[in-house]
Structure formats: structure tokens, C-alpha cells
Amino acid sequence: MDYHLDVTGGPLHYAPMLAPVLFFRRVxxxxxxxxxxxxxxxxxxxxxxxxxxxxxxxxVKGDVPHPEGVKPADxxxxxxxxxxxxxxxxxxxxxxxxLTAEMRENSQLxxxxxxxxxxxxxxxxxxxxxxxxxxKILHSxxxxxxxxxxxxxxxxxxxxxxxxxxxxxxxxxxRTSLRYxxxxxxxxxxxxxxxxxxxxxxxxxxAPETLASFGLSDGAPAEAQAVLQSVASVVKTMHRQGYPLxxxxxxxYVIDRSTHTxxxxxxxxxxxxxxxxxxxxxxxxxxxxDGKEKPGVPSVNEDYLDMLSPWxxxxxxxxxxxxxxxxxxxxxxLFSAIDIKPARVPLPDSAKPLEVEEKESxxxxxxxxxxAPQGPxxxxxxxxxxxSLTVRDAPPRTVSGGLLYSTDTGFGxxxxxxxxxxxxxxxxxxxxxxxxxxxxxxxxxxxxxxxxIRDQALVGEAWAINExxxxxxxxxxxxxxxxxxxxxxxxxxxxxxARVSVEAGRLDDNLNGSRxxxxxxxxxxxxxxxxxxxxxxxxxxxVNLEVTPYTGTYMGPLTTVRSRLDASGYYSPFDWSRLVLAxxxxxxxxxxxxxxxxxxxxxxxTGGGGSVRGYKYQSLGPHDKNGDPLGGLSFTDVSFxxxxxxxxSFGIVPFVDGGMVYESSTPDWGRDLAWGVGLGxxxxxxxGPIRLDVATPLQDRDNNKAFQIYLSIxxxx
Numbered sequence: 001m002d003y004h005l006d007v008t009g010g011p012l013h014y015a016p017m018l019a020p021v022l023f024f025r026r027v028x029x030x031x032x033x034x035x036x037x038x039x040x041x042x043x044x045x046x047x048x049x050x051x052x053x054x055x056x057x058x059x060v061k062g063d064v065p066h067p068e069g070v071k072p073a074d075x076x077x078x079x080x081x082x083x084x085x086x087x088x089x090x091x092x093x094x095x096x097x098x099l100t101a102e103m104r105e106n107s108q109l110x111x112x113x114x115x116x117x118x119x120x121x122x123x124x125x126x127x128x129x130x131x132x133x134x135x136k137i138l139h140s141x142x143x144x145x146x147x148x149x150x151x152x153x154x155x156x157x158x159x160x161x162x163x164x165x166x167x168x169x170x171x172x173x174x175r176t177s178l179r180y181x182x183x184x185x186x187x188x189x190x191x192x193x194x195x196x197x198x199x200x201x202x203x204x205x206x207a208p209e210t211l212a213s214f215g216l217s218d219g220a221p222a223e224a225q226a227v228l229q230s231v232a233s234v235v236k237t238m239h240r241q242g243y244p245l246x247x248x249x250x251x252x253y254v255i256d257r258s259t260h261t262x263x264x265x266x267x268x269x270x271x272x273x274x275x276x277x278x279x280x281x282x283x284x285x286x287x288x289x290d291g292k293e294k295p296g297v298p299s300v301n302e303d304y305l306d307m308l309s310p311w312x313x314x315x316x317x318x319x320x321x322x323x324x325x326x327x328x329x330x331x332x333x334l335f336s337a338i339d340i341k342p343a344r345v346p347l348p349d350s351a352k353p354l355e356v357e358e359k360e361s362x363x364x365x366x367x368x369x370x371x372a373p374q375g376p377x378x379x380x381x382x383x384x385x386x387x388s389l390t391v392r393d394a395p396p397r398t399v400s401g402g403l404l405y406s407t408d409t410g411f412g413x414x415x416x417x418x419x420x421x422x423x424x425x426x427x428x429x430x431x432x433x434x435x436x437x438x439x440x441x442x443x444x445x446x447x448x449x450x451x452x453i454r455d456q457a458l459v460g461e462a463w464a465i466n467e468x469x470x471x472x473x474x475x476x477x478x479x480x481x482x483x484x485x486x487x488x489x490x491x492x493x494x495x496x497x498a499r500v501s502v503e504a505g506r507l508d509d510n511l512n513g514s515r516x517x518x519x520x521x522x523x524x525x526x527x528x529x530x531x532x533x534x535x536x537x538x539x540x541x542x543v544n545l546e547v548t549p550y551t552g553t554y555m556g557p558l559t560t561v562r563s564r565l566d567a568s569g570y571y572s573p574f575d576w577s578r579l580v581l582a583x584x585x586x587x588x589x590x591x592x593x594x595x596x597x598x599x600x601x602x603x604x605x606t607g608g609g610g611s612v613r614g615y616k617y618q619s620l621g622p623h624d625k626n627g628d629p630l631g632g633l634s635f636t637d638v639s640f641x642x643x644x645x646x647x648x649s650f651g652i653v654p655f656v657d658g659g660m661v662y663e664s665s666t667p668d669w670g671r672d673l674a675w676g677v678g679l680g681x682x683x684x685x686x687x688g689p690i691r692l693d694v695a696t697p698l699q700d701r702d703n704n705k706a707f708q709i710y711l712s713i714x715x716x717x
Contacts, residue, residue, distance in 0.1 A: 087113075335392060440467075
């Protein structure tokens with residue numbers, strides 16, 4: 001893109017829109033001369049020896065110019081090899097903290113103060129470079145009449161350098177105009193002119209003529225960043241409204257000193273109007289079984305990839321839909337690289353460049369080694385442009401394992417195997433086997449995405465368990481299946497599911513002894529997840545509400561409704577994100593039956609590593625005469641954590657947990673909560689944090705240990 005600057009009412013003055021844009025954070029340190037520059041320095045030294053006036057030799061008075069502020073008598077001292085230490089002061093008149101802060105951040109005098117120059121000339125050079133930097137900062141902030149004053153006090157020890165910014169009157173935005181340059185008819189996709197109205201928004205139907213529609217209003221400060229962001233917003237909007245190839249063309253900026261305004265004339269090259277078509281998978285590297293890359297198409301069915309696309313064929317091009325599509329593909333876990341763009345017509349083999357290598361470090365012909373030429377935009381007979389998808393397969397199978405430990409339940413291990421592309425349509429099959437001293441289980445889950453429609457999945461689960469706790473002994477199996485749907489548009493973070501479940505087994509509890517039971521349920525769930533990480537979230541919220549009507553037999557026929565709400569939130573109060581505040585709330589209720597008529601495994605329990613740390617597993621709430629837990633019809637628990645990351649690999653987490661189980665079906669909303677406190681340690685790895693928590697109970701110390709220890713992978717919630 002081209003930039004041009006005109007000035008009215010005065011001489012040409014520097015403007016921040018000249019490329020490159022004058023935003024910078026650090027001034028690079030001076031580098032040593034290399035190559036040809038080194039020979040130039042040697043030649044200059046030789047000439048200095050031969051010519052009069054160099055190195056203090058005889059010559060004409062005034063041959064050697066002296067830096068400003070340095071007297072001729074001081075010239076010898078400028079060649080001294082002793083470092084010239086200095087202090088620097090940066091201010092503005094009138095005071096402007098924003099300008100001075102920006103100047104300090106970009107000042108060579110500030111950044112290199114601990115590396116003083118070897119001479120006065122070196123210091124003067126730094127000062128002059130900072131003066132130029134200050135001018136650029138003034139102009140980028142809209143102070144085109146700004147001046148910079150410099151002063152060096154050579155008599156001070158250390159030398160005192162003062163830079164004063166005098167911004168003057170700030171320029172404001174005046175008239176702005178937008179021009180749109182359409183492609184020549186011969187360069188436009190075939191049949192574009194004959195197409196009727198499409199779905200979505202055609203930007204050019206109501207194209208704005210000024211930048212005011214993009215956040216740059218008349219009278220606003222003429223800041224370079226604001227102007228350039230406004231122009232970028234034009235292009236970004238066009239990419240979302242039918243013109244994915246739009247780009248900025250020539251830009252002309254004019255400052256008027258008499259009115260202190262900046263005017264902008266910007267040309268946008270629109271490119272062709274495109275409509276989105278079906279997905280076309282291009283060839284790219286695919287990981288073979290041996291882990292090596294080979295050419296070919298990915299192992300995922302193209303029909304499945306097309307079904308995942310969020311657009312309707314024929315609607316005007318929208319880059320935002322491509323971003324959603326990329327996110328959807330990333331969430332499948334099937335790809336390690338993804339590239340999405342408008343498809344182009346493949347070039348014949350005669351137009352393709354050769355793949356060549358260098359021989360003996362000799363340069364390659366640029367015509368052969370340059371970037372591959374591209375064909376024209378591909379438009380089908382029905383007027384749509386296919387979406388080109390290039391992906392690289394990721395390994396579809398994963399084997400994982402973990403170690404668990406807590407002082408109340410002992411050691412445990414957890415193994416898992418997963419296939420994320422069982423039959424080429426993103427089908428997920430996962431088998432997990434958690435085994436501990438008191439509990440052994442096997443869980444198999446299946447998920448078929450894009451079942452019938454894009455955002456719907458067929459889900460199924462089966463599990464078997466053998467468990468012994470202080471509350472009950474259980475041996476049971478369960479099967480469930482149903483549908484899960486993700487909401488669209490502004491509800492993309494919401495899911496809803498409906499299933500049918502069947503469960504049967506034997507229970508031996510502290511109220512009813514050993515009995516068989518059977519249950520048929522319809523689990524209905526709604527969940528919302530805006531967190532940024534599964535195992536270590538630092539921002540966002542999670543909410544899960546599940547309501548399950550049950551019918552079956554236990555002590556006799558039973559009918560009950562089990563409801564549970566779990567919510568958690570994560571907040572990082574500082575930009576550096578080393579501190580994360582996390583909170584959790586859990587509520588549950590059972591209705592329709594008395595506590596003894598409900599199977600013990602269906603009742604609510606709390607206490608232990610998954611709820612209130614510091615207390616024995618499932619120990620809070622009603623107990624029998626032997627002190628064993630009975631469970632209840634409702635519960636409440638809360639947790640608060642301050643997750644502080646000391647280093648990239650290590651962190652500490654002070655925490656407070658509280659909770660209680662109640663006999664009634666209505667929680668007492670925080671009354672009689674049992675509290676536990678503790679300190680956790682985190683070791684951060686690529687697969688997630690390793691968690692070690694030490695907690696102590698604040699109530700009922702006689703029936704609990706002085707502390708409990710918990711070890712697992714992932715945060716507590």
C-alpha cells in the first residue's frame with residue numbers, strides 16, 4: 001500500500017502515517033559495522049592519517065566541526081576512552097504524563113544509561129537520536145507543531161541531560177473520505193454480474209463514504225494509531241460482508257496548519273464479491289502410522305468436514321464464519337495445522353515452479369525459486385466460491401495414565417485410551433479405568449458429532465463399578481444414550497442434552513442392609529462453558545444444571561427427581577495473569593421419596609478431595625449410631641482459591657472449602673457449614689498442573705485427622 005502526505009498552510013512536516021508507522025517499544029542498540037561497512041571505516045581512518053586536520057594535525061581552522069555545546073578546548077576530551085556517565089531527565093511543557101511516559105519507554109538515553117558512551121560525541125549522538133524519537137512520538141500523537149528542547153550540563157557530575165517536549169496545539173481529524181476501487185470486469189469472477197441478491201450483507205450496497213462509520217469522527221485527536229485502526233476496520237468489515245480479498249490501496253493524508261486539522265483520503269481495493277460454497281479439502285502432509293509425513297488428503301471424511309461448516313452455501317463471504325469453523329476444527333483434536341481461504345483455480349503443470357536446491361551456495365534464479373503463482377478465484381457454475389481447507393492430521397489415538405492419592409482413600413491409578421476418529425467422521429471412543437483401594441470401575445463413552453445436523457451429537461456411555469466406602473458398598477452397571485446439541489450464534493458457549501439411562505446393581509448401606517435396585521432415568525442437562533482451558537482455567541465461567549427424573553425399585557417402587565447445580569468462575573485481576581481467583585458453588589436436591597427409600601448411591605454426600613478438603617471422604621452430614629455417613633436429600637458446598645504462579649513451573653494455592661449435607665430435600669442455604677482450609681502446591685506441565693493439597697478441618701476435629709493430603713492432575717475445580 002502507498003502513503004502520501006501533503007501540508008497546507010506551511011512547509012512539509014513529518015506525519016505518522018508514513019510507512020512504517022511510528023509505534024515502537026524499544027530502540028535497538030547500535031550494532032558494530034560488518035562486511036563492507038568495516039572496510040569503509042578502515043578507509044576513512046587511512047584518509048584521516050593522510051589528510052591535514054585529522055587527529056589534531058595541522059590544517060585549516062574550523063575543518064573539524066565541534067558538537068553543539070562542546071568548546072574547541074574540549075575537543076581532545078571527546079576522544080577520551082573514559083566512559084561519560086550521565087543522568088537523564090525527560091519532561092514536557094506544559095506537563096503531559098502520557099507523552100513523557102511514552103518517551104521514557106523509547107529513549108536510548110534511558111535504555112542505555114547503564115552502558116555509558118566512551119566520549120562526549122557518543123553522548124551527543126544519543127541525545128540527537130532521542131530528539132528525533134521525541135519528534136516522532138509527538139507527531140504520532142497528533143502534535144505536528146511540537147518541538148523538542150535539549151540541554152546538556154557538562155559540568156555536572158554525572159553529566160545532566162534534559163529533554164523537554166513542547167507539544168503545542170494538538171491537531172484533530174478533519175474531513176475524511178473513502179474511495180473504492182473495483183476490479184476490472186475481466187478480473188472479476190465469471191458470472192458475478194449475473195448473480196441475484198445473496199444471503200447476508202453486501203458491503204458495497206451501502207458503502208460508507210467517510211471514516212466516521214469506523215470510529216474516526218470529526219474533531220477527534222489526530223492520533224496515528226486511531227487513524228490506521230479506522231482504516232483497518234474498513235478492510236476487516238469488508239472481509240465479513242462479501243469481500244475477502246479487500247485491501248487498503250493508496251492513502252493521502254493532509255495537515256492544515258491554519259486550522260490544525262488532518263484530512264484523510266483513503267482508497268480501498270475491494271476485490272470481487274464472493275459467495276461461500278462447499279468445503280474443498282486440499283492435499284497436504286498427512287502423518288502416517290510411523291509418525292512420518294506423507295502427501296495426501298486427511299483421513300477425515302470430506303462430507304463430515306463440510307457438515308461442520310457454519311455457513312449456508314450461497315451467502316456472502318464472511319471471515320468471521322471462517323474463524324468459527326477453525327475453532328470447531330481445533331476442538332475436534334483431529335488436526336495439528338489448519339489453513340482456510342477462498343479456493344483458486346488450480347494451475348496447469350506448465351505454470352508450476354520447479355522445486356530446486358542450492359548447489360555450492362550459488363544463488364538460485366528468482367523466477368524459479370520465488371513464491372508459487374496463484375490461479376484466479378474459483379467460482380462454480382452456480383456462482384459460489386468453494387472454501388479451500390488445508391489440514392495436517394494429528395495422531396487420532398491417545399493413551400494416558402495418572403496417579404491419585406489422598407490420605408482418606410489411599411492410592412489410585414487411572415488409565416485411559418481414546419480414538420478421536422474411529423470411522424473417519426470424528427467419532428470418539430474413550431475407555432477409562434480408575435482403580436483405587438476402595439473403588440474399581442470401567443467407563444466406555446462414545447460420541448458421534450454432526451449427527452443429523454452440524455451442532456448435534458449422538459452420545460452413549462456404559463460403566464461398571466465395584467466400590468466400598470463408609471457409606472455403602474456397591475456393585476452395579478449402567479447404560480445411557482441420547483443427544484447433545486450446541487446452541488448457535490450468541491449462544492455458542494451453551495449446550496443442552498437429553499438421555500435415557502438404565503442402572504442396576506446391589507447396595508449394602510447403613511440404613512437398609514444389602515438390597516438390589518434398578519433405576520430408569522431421563523437425564524436432562526444444560527451447561528455453559530466460557531473458560532480458556534480444561535485443566536487449568538484462568539478466565540471464564542462454567543455452569544452445569546442437571547435434572548433427572550427416576551423411576552424403579554429399591555425398598556419398593558420409587559419415583560424421585562434428582563437436581564444438581566454446579567458453577568465455577570475464574571478471574572485474573574492483573575494483566576500479568578500470575579494470580580487467578582477461583583470460586584465454586586454446588587447445590588443439590590432430591591424430591592419425591594424419603595431418604596431411606598432412595599438407593600444410597602443416589603443420595604448426596606460431601607467431604608474429601610472433590611468437595612470439602614480436610615474432612616474424610618463423604619463424612620459430612622447425617623450419621624448412624626456408629627458414626628458412618630448416611631447421605632442426605634440435599635447439599636451445599638463452596639470453595640475459594642487464590643492461585644498464585646510464582647514461576648513458570650511452580651505455584652501455590654491457599655484455599656477455603658465449606659459444605660454440608662442435609663436430611664431435608666431443601667438445603668439450609670449455608671447454615672451449619674463445615675469449613676476446611678489449606679495450602680496447595682502446583683507444578684505446571686504440558687498436560688496440566690500436578691496438584692498437591694494439604695488441608696485441615698476447622699470443625700469436628702475429634703472425628704477427623706489433623707490434616708489430609710490430596711495428589712492428582714489438574715486443578716481442584
